[in-house]
């Protein structure tokens with residue numbers, strides 16, 4: 001006879017792992033299922049590193065959620081004795097015509113976030129390896145930095161299992177029921193699992209599991225990432241010489257992370273790529289992207305213009321129409337929850353998402369309207385950056 005759970009969480013990425021963690025801490029019987037394993041190489045949470053920053057332009061909600069999440073990631077690092085967070089600092093390059101960074105600074109001040117405002121001269125003095133003639137000033141978040149994404153999610157799952165969560169490798173089929181409640185989920189291997197509640201935290205797979213509901217509301221897009229090999233014996237591109245760099249005023253929205261653990265200098269463009277299938281999509285980067293990257297490097301990071309590409313990755317964003325998360329009850333099935341829509345910025349918020357889902361379900365906490373299914377449109381108009 002199969003075990004009965006209070007909650008089955010489907011998806012062991014950043015959102016599902018932290019949700020299972022908090023539900024278990026609240027005393028619930030929890031199983032966590034994943035088709036490919038926690039933070040696997042297809043998952044959006046499966047990259048080596050993710051940026052954690054407090055700045056979100058004028059958007060105080062996500063600034064608050066980042067500020068809530070960072071100490072929890074740090075606590076996890078202490079508890080598991082791993083370096084899961086690197087305090088590299090996050091540098092926002094700006095120019096005089098850019099309202100986003102000005103508003104971001106106002107929000108950081110209001111929230112009491114440690115920050116510095118750097119003049120163009122100061123940017124050049126502190127970071128001589130960079131060349132940003134277009135930046136007239138910058139905002140620096142010295143306390144922010146880089147999370148070791150894959151390792152961190154796996155650490156959350158390991159800790160949850162130690163505390164009594166059952167982790168099960170299983171691929172769940174799209175759920176079906178003709179009543180207002182779902183009794184069980186079925187897997188591709190022919191088994192089934194029962195629970196009082198089901199939480200689908202399946203990131204870019206959510207539209208496959210709920211095609212009628214989400215095919216038009218969550219769009220996975222192909223995102224390419226490059227790791228460059230700096231010159232031997234040079235530390236210009238490692239912390240503390242190099243912070244995370246966000247050049248959002250540039251049309252390609254480039255961002256870069258310092259060389260951490262000798263993996264290489266990571267750089268990518270934060271604009272949405274073409275639509276992408278997370279199971280079968282090709283994860284080989286395009287030649288065109290490499291020439292675009294070289295052009296950017298030539299202008300702004302000349303020391304890396306000819307640097308070898310030591311590794312590439314293709315990941316996917318799981319975008320809602322405007323970039324707000326989807327965290328809501330299924331509109332027809334009262335014991336089913338949908339958690340996802342990280343939209344290229346969700347990773348850092350994993351702890352806050354887990355806390356929020358747990359409080360919503362167990363304590364009937366107030367719902368944030370921006371996370372509702374009803375607020376999700378079908379036309380793509382990104383508004384959260």
Ligand SMILES: Cc1cc2nc3c(=O)[nH]c(=O)nc-3n(C[C@H](O)[C@H](O)[C@H](O)COP(=O)(O)OP(=O)(O)OC[C@H]3O[C@@H](n4cnc5c(N)ncnc54)[C@H](O)[C@@H]3O)c2cc1C
Pocket residue numbers: 010011012013014015016033034035036037038039040042043044045046047049050051052170171172173201202203204205209223224225268315316317318339340341342343344345346347348349
């Ligand atoms: C290139 C790139 C850079 C990014 N940079 C940042 C950043 O710097 N900072 C930041 O905060 N965020 C960043 N993000 C966004 C962030 O990584 C995602 O928003 C976040 O990881 C989403 O987590 P998730 O748990 O919702 O989804 P996922 O991590 O994709 O997890 C979903 C899980 O569900 C499982 N699953 C799916 N279907 C099934 C099924 N049928 N049965 C069982 N299991 C199933 C999958 O195997 C997977 O493990 C970036 C994303 C990408 C792609």
